[in-house]
Amino acid sequence: MNKLNQLVTMHQQIVTADASTSSSNDYQRFIDLCVECERELMPRSSRLVWGVAVVLLGGITLAALGFYFYHWQHITL
Numbered sequence: 080m081n082k083l084n085q086l087v088t089m090h091q092q093i094v095t096a097d098a099s100t101s102s103s104n105d106y107q108r109f110i111d112l113c114v115e116c117e118r119e120l121m122p123r124s125s126r127l128v129w130g131v132a133v134v135l136l137g138g139i140t141l142a143a144l145g146f147y148f149y150h151w152q153h154i155t156l
Contacts, residue, residue: 086112
């Protein structure tokens with residue numbers, strides 16, 4: 080929450096300041112803080128989790144295809 084408070088304070092300072100008094104350094108620091116807050120608020124899954132999910136999904140799909148291929152004659156009328 081402290082970073083969000085800093086973000087709101089910086090936003091108010093940038094909005095209320097004149098274009099001549101606000102520096103690009105303050106704006107860049109504001110953008111960096113926005114990106115950092117966004118990363119903390121939206122955690123991402125690691126590559127390991129996605130890899131395990133893809134392998135499981137692929138394995139289940141291949142098992143289902145193999146089951147239907149092997150038992151197709153018994154399933155159909």
